[in-house]
Amino acid sequence: MASGNTIAAVAALIGDPARANMLSALMGGQALTAGELAHHAGVTAQTTSGHLARLADAELVVLEKQGRHRYYRLASPEVARVIEALSVVASEGPKRHHPVGPRDEALRRARTCYDHIAGRLGLALVDSLQESGHVVLADGAGILTPAGTRFLADFGIDLGSSPSKRPLCRTCLDWSERRPHLAGRLGAALLTRLLDLKWVARTPDSRALRITKAGESGLARTFGLSQDWHSRS
Amino acid sequence: MASGNTIAAVAALIGDPARANMLSALMGGQALTAGELAHHAGVTAQTTSGHLARLADAELVVLEKQGRHRYYRLASPEVARVIEALSVVASEGPKRHHPVGPRDEALRRARTCYDHIAGRLGLALVDSLQESGHVVLADGAGILTPAGTRFLADFGIDLGSSPSKRPLCRTCLDWSERRPHLAGRLGAALLTRLLDLKWVARTPDSRALRITKAGESGLARTFGLSQDWHSRS
DNA sequence: GCCATGTTTCGGCCGTGGCCGAAATGTCTG
DNA sequence: CAGACATTTCGGCCACGGCCGAAACATGGC
Numbered sequence: 001m002a003s004g005n006t007i008a009a010v011a012a013l014i015g016d017p018a019r020a021n022m023l024s025a026l027m028g029g030q031a032l033t034a035g036e037l038a039h040h041a042g043v044t045a046q047t048t049s050g051h052l053a054r055l056a057d058a059e060l061v062v063l064e065k066q067g068r069h070r071y072y073r074l075a076s077p078e079v080a081r082v083i084e085a086l087s088v089v090a091s092e093g094p095k096r097h098h099p100v101g102p103r104d105e106a107l108r109r110a111r112t113c114y115d116h117i118a119g120r121l122g123l124a125l126v127d128s129l130q131e132s133g134h135v136v137l138a139d140g141a142g143i144l145t146p147a148g149t150r151f152l153a154d155f156g157i158d159l160g161s162s163p164s165k166r167p168l169c170r171t172c173l174d175w176s177e178r179r180p181h182l183a184g185r186l187g188a189a190l191l192t193r194l195l196d197l198k199w200v201a202r203t204p205d206s207r208a209l210r211i212t213k214a215g216e217s218g219l220a221r222t223f224g225l226s227q228d229w230h231s232r233s
Numbered sequence: 234m235a236s237g238n239t240i241a242a243v244a245a246l247i248g249d250p251a252r253a254n255m256l257s258a259l260m261g262g263q264a265l266t267a268g269e270l271a272h273h274a275g276v277t278a279q280t281t282s283g284h285l286a287r288l289a290d291a292e293l294v295v296l297e298k299q300g301r302h303r304y305y306r307l308a309s310p311e312v313a314r315v316i317e318a319l320s321v322v323a324s325e326g327p328k329r330h331h332p333v334g335p336r337d338e339a340l341r342r343a344r345t346c347y348d349h350i351a352g353r354l355g356l357a358l359v360d361s362l363q364e365s366g367h368v369v370l371a372d373g374a375g376i377l378t379p380a381g382t383r384f385l386a387d388f389g390i391d392l393g394s395s396p397s398k399r400p401l402c403r404t405c406l407d408w409s410e411r412r413p414h415l416a417g418r419l420g421a422a423l424l425t426r427l428l429d430l431k432w433v434a435r436t437p438d439s440r441a442l443r444i445t446k447a448g449e450s451g452l453a454r455t456f457g458l459s460q461d462w463h464s465r466s
Numbered sequence: 467g468c469c470a471t472g473t474t475t476c477g478g479c480c481g482t483g484g485c486c487g488a489a490a491t492g493t494c495t496g
Numbered sequence: 497c498a499g500a501c502a503t504t505t506c507g508g509c510c511a512c513g514g515c516c517g518a519a520a521c522a523t524g525g526c
Contacts, residue, residue: 006323006324006326007247007253007257007316007319007320007323008247008248008249008250008252008253008254009248009323010248010319010322010323010326011244011245011247011248011253011319012244012245012248012249013248014240014241014244014248015241015242015243015244015245015246015247015248016241016245017241019241020240020241020244021241024240058326059325059326060322076322076325078318078321078322078325079322081318081321082315082318082319082321082322083240084318085311085314085315085317085318086240086243086244086315087240088311088314089243089293089309089311089312089315090239090240090242090243091239092292092309092311138371138374138375138376138401138402141371141374141375141403141404142371142374143371143376168371169371170374171374
């Protein structure tokens with residue numbers, strides 16, 4: 001079985017703790033330098049270099065040179081889906097330690113998931129859009145209603161122009177909350193817009209998202225998120 | 234990062250050729266004995282036993298004892314999704330040999346994908362259901378229309394009764410044809426029904442599905458598949 | 467030109483884990 | 497209860513691959 005061998009090759013590549021940590025870090029959606037990835041993985045630069053060479057060789061990540069830095073990012077949404085799927089299985093498995101630290105709490109509140117928003121903020125947004133009838137969710141994907149399209153246009157998001165084949169609105173299972181949130185082009189556009197508006201901001205060295213002062217009020221106004229949206233569901 | 238470590242553990246488990254072959258074989262949806270899996274993996278029984286113990290320990294597969302046989306099957310649809318996602322990435326990657334043998338051709342024509350139908354037959358079915366307005370596909374999922382519900386009921390499929398949380402109708406990207414086909418509860422029910430009707434039959438030692446004489450005409454009658462549905466899309 | 471910084475290449479050490487042969491356990495069959 | 501078959505346990509061999517130190521390459525700043 002050739003197929004078994006090739007999927008084994010890909011899985012083996014992800015199956016090393018150092019590389020898995022790098023890929024997890026890249027799930028933040030940003031391109032990171034080799035040095036940053038070394039830090040995330042907890043190994044030295046030379047070890048990291050070897051790992052990255054192999055990941056790039058297999059086209060799981062792509063390289064962008066910029067001056068003396070080398071930026072790496074995930075090669076495609078498909079790769080992100082593999083990590084996603086693995087996270088789901090890993091979080092379900094038998095008592096694999098689940099220590100919840102303070103930094104874990106920040107991640108559970110709001111974080112990037114490749115190119116969209118996950119965590120309780122992601123869930124609050126999808127709930128809001130669904131209640132207001134702007135999107136209709138059905139089994140793993142959603143449909144943007146005409147009212148939703150107008151609503152998003154008002155909010156500064158235009159989705160019509162892109163000729164991409166990428167799904168407009170799919171969902172992605174949240175590993176911390178076990179409920180789906182918005183992914184696809186819509187999810188990506190939403191994250192981009194919130195970052196542009198500075199309603200949320202990336203945090204260095206982490207996938208966690210910080211919600212700004214302006215964000216608190218803006219999200220409440222636009223999406224009707226109440227004071228306690230961040231309480232455990 | 235604890236999460237990086239746990240996903241690495243799962244990926245490492247899949248990342249061995251022998252285990253990957255076993256899991257691929259189990260993607261056929263049937264439970265297989267340890268011996269059959271040994272054959273698929275191309276290693277001896279004792280080696281297989283060790284592998285299966287580890288897979289079961291991590292809850293990627295589950296064991297069902299039956300007399301002197303021990304049947305193993307995938308532990309959950311989530312595990313199947315990981316294999317799916319890996320197949321997609323593996324098939325896209327850099328020139329990892331793609332020898333297309335005769336048996337590969339049978340797989341491309343029609344095969345099981347965990348619990349539903351993939352290959353060109355799967356695509357033909359989804360196309361048919363979509364054209365007739367029985368399902369509406371939108372980005373990674375589908376909606377069963379009222380007409381579709383009636384149509385399926387006439388065909389002997391009742392989906393209403395199950396209280397499962399599993400998505401009714403999601404899609405699954407086909408690694409051979411690169412287009413989505415029907416998965417979810419609907420996809421599973423469709424496969425079950427076609428097997429019951431003996432319109433398709435499983436083939437021993439392979440995930441390929443054979444289309445019976447009755448199937449040829451039945452599929453043409455019910456789903457309007459013409460003579461040449463199996464030509465390359 | 468020189469030095470600092472980021473990254474890769476080389477060489478060698480060492481542990482994890484896959485593999486099989488032999489033998490033990492379990493289960494159905496006569 | 498013996499004998500076939502399915503599967504697991506044990507023991508030991510061996511290799512692949514991760515890790516780091518040292519050193520070589522780049523690139524940018526001065």
